[in-house]
Amino acid sequence: MSKSIRTALVLTGWVGTVGVLLTAAGGCAHNRAPNAALAEQIISEPHGGKHALQLLKEGNERFLAGDANSPSTDPETIRIAAVDGQKPFVSILTCADSRVPVERVFDRGFGEIFVVRVAGNVTAQHETGSVEFSLAALKAPLLVVMGHTKCGAIKAAIAGQPVTPNIDSFLASIQPAVQRVKAAQPNLTGEALEEAVTQENVRQTLRELYATSPLIREKVASGAVEVAIAEIDITTGKVTWLDNVPKP
Numbered sequence: 001m002s003k004s005i006r007t008a009l010v011l012t013g014w015v016g017t018v019g020v021l022l023t024a025a026g027g028c029a030h031n032r033a034p035n036a037a038l039a040e041q042i043i044s045e046p047h048g049g050k051h052a053l054q055l056l057k058e059g060n061e062r063f064l065a066g067d068a069n070s071p072s073t074d075p076e077t078i079r080i081a082a083v084d085g086q087k088p089f090v091s092i093l094t095c096a097d098s099r100v101p102v103e104r105v106f107d108r109g110f111g112e113i114f115v116v117r118v119a120g121n122v123t124a125q126h127e128t129g130s131v132e133f134s135l136a137a138l139k140a141p142l143l144v145v146m147g148h149t150k151c152g153a154i155k156a157a158i159a160g161q162p163v164t165p166n167i168d169s170f171l172a173s174i175q176p177a178v179q180r181v182k183a184a185q186p187n188l189t190g191e192a193l194e195e196a197v198t199q200e201n202v203r204q205t206l207r208e209l210y211a212t213s214p215l216i217r218e219k220v221a222s223g224a225v226e227v228a229i230a231e232i233d234i235t236t237g238k239v240t241w242l243d244n245v246p247k248p
Contacts, residue, residue, distance in 0.1 A: 039088060131209060
């Protein structure tokens with residue numbers, strides 16, 4: 001507490017009350033609730049993945065309500081994570097778009113979410129290997145694949161024009177989703193087409209993870225890992241959980 005603030009509190013008679021409040025809060029005036037053992041608790045639960053998903057839903061609700069409490073974002077929690085190692089309770093494969101701040105929209109903190117980011121939230125060997133690491137080595141009990149509205153990669157894939165060889169490589173991964181949507185709903189155009197392709201691309205990525213990774217396929221099939229798919233609206237930060245989740 002600064003000298004000027006303390007002087008003002010003494011003059012108004014509040015110094016004792018504020019001192020009690022700061023002591024009760026662990027010496028800080030924020031409303032954070034760090035829990036470095038949370039992932040270990042969730043991993044040990046029979047249905048830890050469902051618990052993890054509920055935490056994400058609750059966190060997004062707090063974010064949308066402007067009531068984020070920023071759990072596990074204090075200096076002590078990041079120190080513990082650095083010393084004891086990371087223990088994320090969820091692995092999220094999502095887009096590299098800067099308007100998708102994963103930890104923030106789910107109101108979670110240091111060491112809690114293992115994020116794999118790539119334009120278009122597609123997957124190839126590196127992305128799939130990263131997810132495998134999070135599920136096998138770190139034992140995350142929940143896997144989420146998440147797309148977002150107004151995705152430039154989706155728009156470029158629909159346009160179908162070459163950009164650069166490297167960009168074209170991940171646009172090619174989205175093309176099957178574009179073709180399936182156009183075949184099933186030939187009258188879709190504009191934003192409606194983008195939205196349909198965005199959601200189909202999320203499901204396609206999850207199917208690709210199953211097809212190219214026996215490890216992921218077996219963990220999901222056995223029930224060791226829960227799976228969810230989602231789309232975030234970048235204009236609001238609202239996360240919508242999608243149905244028709246592909247099975248392994």
